[in-house]
Amino acid sequence: MENKNLLEVENLRVYFPVHRGTLIKKKVGEVKAVDDVSFKILKGETLGLVGESGSGKTTAGQAILQIEPPTAGKIIFEGKDITGLEKNERRKLRREMQMIFQDPFSSLNPRMKIGNIIEEPLIAHKLTNNRKENKERVEELLQMVGLMPSMAERFPHEFSGGQRQRIGIARALAVNPKLIICDEPVSALDVSIQAQVINLIEEIQEKLNLTYLFIAHDLAVVRHISDRIAVMYLGKLVEVASRIDLYRNPLHPYTKALLSAVPIPDPRLEATREHIVLKGEIPSPMFPPSGCRFHTRCPEAMPECSSRIPQLKEVDSHHFVSCHLFKD
Amino acid sequence: MAKLLEVKNLKTYFLTDDGLVRAVDGVSYDLEEGETLGLVGESGCGKSVSALSILRLIPYPPGKIVDGQVIFEGRDLLKIKEEEMRNIRGNHIAMIFQEPMTSLNPLLTVGRQVSEPLEIHQNMKKKAALQQAVKLLESVKIPEAELRAQAYPHHFSGGMRQRAMISMGMGCNPSLIIADEPTTALDVTVQAQLLELLKGLTKEHGMSLIIITHNLGVVARYANRVNVMYAGRIVEMGSSIDIYENPQHPYTIGLMASVPRMDQDVKQKLIPIEGQPPDLANLPEGCPFHPRCKYAVEKCLHETPVLEPVDKNHKKACWVDIKSGK
Numbered sequence: 001m002e003n004k005n006l007l008e009v010e011n012l013r014v015y016f017p018v019h020r021g022t023l024i025k026k027k028v029g030e031v032k033a034v035d036d037v038s039f040k041i042l043k044g045e046t047l048g049l050v051g052e053s054g055s056g057k058t059t060a061g062q063a064i065l066q067i068e069p070p071t072a073g074k075i076i077f078e079g080k081d082i083t084g085l086e087k088n089e090r091r092k093l094r095r096e097m098q099m100i101f102q103d104p105f106s107s108l109n110p111r112m113k114i115g116n117i118i119e120e121p122l123i124a125h126k127l128t129n130n131r132k133e134n135k136e137r138v139e140e141l142l143q144m145v146g147l148m149p150s151m152a153e154r155f156p157h158e159f160s161g162g163q164r165q166r167i168g169i170a171r172a173l174a175v176n177p178k179l180i181i182c183d184e185p186v187s188a189l190d191v192s193i194q195a196q197v198i199n200l201i202e203e204i205q206e207k208l209n210l211t212y213l214f215i216a217h218d219l220a221v222v223r224h225i226s227d228r229i230a231v232m233y234l235g236k237l238v239e240v241a242s243r244i245d246l247y248r249n250p251l252h253p254y255t256k257a258l259l260s261a262v263p264i265p266d267p268r269l270e271a272t273r274e275h276i277v278l279k280g281e282i283p284s285p286m287f288p289p290s291g292c293r294f295h296t297r298c299p300e301a302m303p304e305c306s307s308r309i310p311q312l313k314e315v316d317s318h319h320f321v322s323c324h325l326f327k328d
Numbered sequence: 329m330a331k332l333l334e335v336k337n338l339k340t341y342f343l344t345d346d347g348l349v350r351a352v353d354g355v356s357y358d359l360e361e362g363e364t365l366g367l368v369g370e371s372g373c374g375k376s377v378s379a380l381s382i383l384r385l386i387p388y389p390p391g392k393i394v395d396g397q398v399i400f401e402g403r404d405l406l407k408i409k410e411e412e413m414r415n416i417r418g419n420h421i422a423m424i425f426q427e428p429m430t431s432l433n434p435l436l437t438v439g440r441q442v443s444e445p446l447e448i449h450q451n452m453k454k455k456a457a458l459q460q461a462v463k464l465l466e467s468v469k470i471p472e473a474e475l476r477a478q479a480y481p482h483h484f485s486g487g488m489r490q491r492a493m494i495s496m497g498m499g500c501n502p503s504l505i506i507a508d509e510p511t512t513a514l515d516v517t518v519q520a521q522l523l524e525l526l527k528g529l530t531k532e533h534g535m536s537l538i539i540i541t542h543n544l545g546v547v548a549r550y551a552n553r554v555n556v557m558y559a560g561r562i563v564e565m566g567s568s569i570d571i572y573e574n575p576q577h578p579y580t581i582g583l584m585a586s587v588p589r590m591d592q593d594v595k596q597k598l599i600p601i602e603g604q605p606p607d608l609a610n611l612p613e614g615c616p617f618h619p620r621c622k623y624a625v626e627k628c629l630h631e632t633p634v635l636e637p638v639d640k641n642h643k644k645a646c647w648v649d650i651k652s653g654k
């Protein structure tokens with residue numbers, strides 16, 4: 001049987017050591033940026049990953065791409081564990097997975113022409129045979145992201161934020177990847193330009209049958225683009241569900257608070273809508289709370305929440321939650 | 329209700345290397361007592377400059393308020409002496425910025441920064457002012473306020489710094505708070521905490537609030553009235569209900585259609601506004617929105633529209649009647 005999962009992440013942990021001292025570095029602790037996280041992404045699907053700043057979204061994405069080596073856990077791509085691969089094989093893998101970054105300004109080399117930026121991966125992976133093929137492919141890619149082929153001769157500073165994000169997308173597409181990790185790809189853009197880029201991301205997915213991990217903190221955007229959504233809090237997954245279920249029937253108290261905190265552009269609705277206002281702020285990941293990491297801010301915390309770590313369990317069909325309110 | 333603020337034909341220009349930037353170009357609006365006004369528009373359209381102009385905080389050079397009136401509690405703020413203006417800034421109008429670190433002094437304890445204006449503007453003794461500062465920090469829900477007052481800004485998280493800023497502003501019992509993207513840099517749950525706090529405080533003290541943001545949800549929840557800005561001008565103004573349920577300017581209509589909504593079940597395709605945001609140093613002739621406007625007619629290319637009433641308290645600056653398409 002064919003494996004429908006393009007990507008499986010199993011018990012992923014990424015810990016960063018924290019050092020003190022200048023001459024003699026002493027490890028004084030560690031940041032558990034991603035701590036025992038498991039999820040799957042089906043071929044052709046978009047999994048949204050949301051959570052507050054510092055919850056570990058980017059780190060999880062980087063671990064999948066092996067930019068940040070996992071401390072523990074498995075990353076299975078097309079049925080094959082890709083953690084700890086040889087350098088050569090890792091390079092090959094880079095063709096299968098690409099990343100689009102939040103900041104379209106700093107992710108493009110200012111001294112390189114757009115055409116050279118896009119053809120770089122083509123040359124590195126020997127995907128084209130000669131300069132003519134190179135040029136044709138660059139033109140094709142520019143057109144695919146809604147830019148003009150003549151723009152290949154220009155430099156990044158001649159482009160607006162939205163156009164630079166298109167260039168970043170063209171560069172990611174150059175190697176014909178199967179999976180693209182989009183890390184806050186529209187957060188830096190103006191509202192009116194966000195919609196252009198979101199539509200482009202959706203269109204190329206359909207055209208090229210791409211699979212996305214879409215990281216963002218804007219819940220409305222994530223909900224718009226994703227088939228399923230995973231919610232992170234302080235390095236842990238707290239809930240995974242389809243986009244409709246997550247919004248209609250959020251189960252984890254954190255998800256409920258997060259969703260209720262997002263104001264909807266509808267004044268009549270907002271006049272009557274209740275907001276769950278959480279107390280406090282996200283604790284330091286160096287000293288995460290014991291038990292459930294959310295218990296210090298949870299309006300429904302019970303005594304056991306401070307002592308036992310809840311596990312992610314399926315409480316409804318395809319609806320996973322990690323909370324002691326739900327018994328197996 | 330009485331008028332608290334009247335801005336009339338305000339113009340603030342910058343002389344830059346790229347040419348003359350008309351950052352605010354003939355902006356007029358009123359604000360009533362106790363009202364919350366939302367100010368929305370794309371990056372660079374003049375939201376911050378229009379707010380800073382009210383407080384005369386425009387750096388000169390390159391910037392200058394070249395025309396207009398800002399009538400606040402009966403006086404034109406653009407005409408009074410700088411000394412009087414300082415009193416207005418300390419005692420009557422408080423401003424909250426997006427990045428609190430730029431307006432907090434890193435070398436002073438938070439308590440000191442909240443108490444100092446009280447000494448200057450309200451002639452309080454040092455000790456009494458510090459005690460009052462602790463009370464203010466408590467009122468913005470900073471836990472263990474007495475202890476926290478002795479800490480420095482860099483010990484505070486982003487959300488706590490913003491609370492400290494709000495408490496500084498509240499110290500003088502202002503009648504107007506201007507909040508410029510106060511929560512943009514913060515997480516959703518912290519954003520909600522702060523906005524609910526601001527809403528509670530303005531209600532409790534009957535203060536007016538101008539909230540600048542690009543988040544249409546925030547405006548829908550917190551503002552009674554909305555000004556939509558584009559390229560240095562107000563292109564539409566009205567009650568929030570007017571603006572959200574019956575937008576009349578093509579730019580406002582475009583904005584509304586381009587944001588995804590959390591409460592829509594079906595996947596609807598977003599309808600973006602085509603083209604690029606305007607370059608204020610190189611505006612086209614006529615209506616500045618016409619290159620991106622799908623309703624534009626010949627007249628839009630040559631003549632700049634002014635705000636005209638479409639309804640009671642609802643105005644737009646557009647030559648085309650969207651409903652009839654004329």
Ligand SMILES: Nc1ncnc2c1ncn2[C@@H]1O[C@H](COP(=O)(O)OP(=O)(O)OP(=O)(O)O)[C@@H](O)[C@H]1O
Pocket residue numbers: 016017031032033051052053054055056057058059060217285
């Ligand atoms: N290289 C690193 N060394 C040490 N700590 C790190 C490193 N990278 C990330 N961290 C820490 O790991 C945690 C998770 O960071 P990460 O960037 O993954 O969060 P995020 O969810 O992407 O947040 P944001 O929404 O702000 O982008 C944070 O506490 C961060 O400070």
Ligand SMILES: Nc1ncnc2c1ncn2[C@@H]1O[C@H](COP(=O)(O)OP(=O)(O)OP(=O)(O)O)[C@@H](O)[C@H]1O
Pocket residue numbers: 342344349351369370371372373374375376377378387390391542608
């Ligand atoms: N100190 C300055 N020198 C030169 N130009 C300036 C200065 N401050 C503002 N401007 C220009 O004035 C215009 C309006 O800027 P403003 O900061 O008011 O925009 P904004 O609507 O607040 O945008 P944002 O949403 O990005 O905060 C911009 O085109 C900007 O480049």
Ligand SMILES: [Mg+2]
Pocket residue numbers: 057058059
């Ligand atoms: Mg991140």
Ligand SMILES: [Mg+2]
Pocket residue numbers: 375376377508
């Ligand atoms: Mg601004």
